Amino acid sequence: MILTGKHENHYLHRYKYHYGECIQLNIKTKINTIMKKSYMFILLKGIAVIMLLILVRPLSAQDTVRPQPRPRPVFRMPPRIISPEILPDKKVTFRVYSKEAEKVTVSGEWLPGFGASEALVRNDTGMFSLTVGPLEPELYGYTFTVDGVGMIDPDNVQVRRDGTRYQSFFIIPGPESDLYLQKNEVPHGTISKVWYRSAVLDMDRRVYIYTPPGYEGSTGKYPVFYLLHGAGGDEDAWTNMGREAQIMDNLIAQGKAKPMIVVMPNGNANQAGAQNEVPPVPGQGEQGMAMYQRLAGKFEAHLVKDLVPFIEKNFRAQTGKDNRAIAGLSMGGAHTQTITNDNPGMFSYIGVFSMGIMNMRQQSADEAAKIEKERDAKIEALKSSGYKLYWIGVGKDDFVYQSVVSLRSTLDKHSFKYIYRESTGGHTWANWRIYLSEFAPMLFK
Numbered sequence: 495m496i497l498t499g500k501h502e503n504h505y506l507h508r509y510k511y512h513y514g515e516c517i518q519l520n521i522k523t524k525i526n527t528i529m530k531k532s533y534m535f536i537l538l539k540g541i542a543v544i545m546l547l548i549l550v551r552p553l554s555a556q557d558t559v560r561p562q563p564r565p566r567p568v569f570r571m572p573p574r575i576i577s578p579e580i581l582p583d584k585k586v587t588f589r590v591y592s593k594e595a596e597k598v599t600v601s602g603e604w605l606p607g608f609g610a611s612e613a614l615v616r617n618d619t620g621m622f623s624l625t626v627g628p629l630e631p632e633l634y635g636y637t638f639t640v641d642g643v644g645m646i647d648p649d650n651v652q653v654r655r656d657g658t659r660y661q662s663f664f665i666i667p668g669p670e671s672d673l674y675l676q677k678n679e680v681p682h683g684t685i686s687k688v689w690y691r692s693a694v695l696d697m698d699r700r701v702y703i704y705t706p707p708g709y710e711g712s713t714g715k716y717p718v719f720y721l722l723h724g725a726g727g728d729e730d731a732w733t734n735m736g737r738e739a740q741i742m743d744n745l746i747a748q749g750k751a752k753p754m755i756v757v758m759p760n761g762n763a764n765q766a767g768a769q770n771e772v773p774p775v776p777g778q779g780e781q782g783m784a785m786y787q788r789l790a791g792k793f794e795a796h797l798v799k800d801l802v803p804f805i806e807k808n809f810r811a812q813t814g815k816d817n818r819a820i821a822g823l824s825m826g827g828a829h830t831q832t833i834t835n836d837n838p839g840m841f842s843y844i845g846v847f848s849m850g851i852m853n854m855r856q857q858s859a860d861e862a863a864k865i866e867k868e869r870d871a872k873i874e875a876l877k878s879s880g881y882k883l884y885w886i887g888v889g890k891d892d893f894v895y896q897s898v899v900s901l902r903s904t905l906d907k908h909s910f911k912y913i914y915r916e917s918t919g920g921h922t923w924a925n926w927r928i929y930l931s932e933f934a935p936m937l938f939k
Contacts, residue, residue, distance in 0.1 A: 631668025821845025
């Protein structure tokens, strides 16, 4: 068919219209199809999320009912064991807890005889206990032995050291021990650990120095008391075992002793200081006894030539013999005799505790006679020096008692004036604390 003119245009118009409509309808159909698919995708996705939540919820529920880990036990301090317990009637109860121990004993200074002990009794829980006493007012040291092993009381913080020996201790209060107590209402002095150079011993050494209450805040000068320990001890002995600081604080507070400086050196010439804190000094290849023997007798010279000048230069110390005192126990008592015999006129106040004249080695008759003659001359010189006090103290049961008898006989031979104090007991710190308590109030009067 041939279309011409008007008919051709009409047909083309209709064709274009229907073709465009078809295209529009086709597009709409595709869009609807896509939207339906999108709706379906969203719907399926939502259903999947819901299903996932449904599946997860039981797991969460199971988690909430799952057994929790058992809580860790809370740490609790074990019940405090009181040992020693000082009872109102002055009896004392000791306690040691051990489930494994079979035998526990206690050795203490209240027991008669060396090495005496008493057994503690075990109950069904593993607690060992023993009550002793009543005890007299005093400071008592003690140790436990648990299945053959010596030990201090693990529940007592009060511990003292005497050389290499450690002990627990307690104080029974009363008039006899009152000076040994630390009292808050009493002004306190100061213990200083001071290093100084000894040219005689060729080493730096440590000394304990007590300065009385008020020393730091004043400008005045004080007399000086040199206090020496015994064999086995060191510069720590008089403060640790002897309660020097408490005794001096209380005596000064009571007006019984004058404020003074107390100097406590190490009497072992081969030591720089207490061996629990200060390492041993190398001795040019020699150690121990060899070095001790080489330096024997030099401690006394060092005190006179090194220590006294150091104290008087570095502390507000009064000088002159009337402002110096010296005393010592046991070995320190021997040191005191040597120092004062060799240096008459240096100390006006002299105390010899638990020591007399002893022969440390075998002597021939001629050698003994020579030593006695030299001693007699020195005692005469000391007698003429103008000393003010010579004080001797010893216990009736002390093993050095006969040496003190010899010292007194020698002094009596020279009409040498002294004060003699004989106490009960033996070679113990119980006596030496008493001697210090009685000797110090006599000084610098």
